[in-house]
Amino acid sequence: MDATRTTHHLEETIDNFEKQKIKDIKTIFSEFITIEMLFHGKALEVYTAAYQNIKKIDEEEDLEVFRNSLYPPDYSSRLDIVRANSKSPLQRSLSAKCISGTGQVSKPYLKGI
Structure with a gap:
């Protein structure tokens, strides 16, 4: 009878250990995934803004600015x-x-x- 009770108690201890392990793993992975989603969500915001800024670039205007920087106005009077x-x-x-x-x-x- 004593062996049966010890076996039953050991099974309960193992069961409780497994339950706690599963809860801990679930908590750790849930927190990890939440943090990763926040990180990637913020990264997506930054990439979206960068993409929009790239689309706003006026190639002709930038080329004109570049050309003007190559040939500055006449500074001989200054x-x-x-x-x-x-x-x-x-x-x-x-x-x-x-x-x-x-x-x-x-x-x-x-x-x-």
């Missing part, structure tokens, strides 16, 4: 203004000597300025 306001090479070299620490410029250089 360049002339900068050149007119900049120092001559001699003046720049004299300023550099003063800044470099010598601080002395011989008089022959100053006569031409």
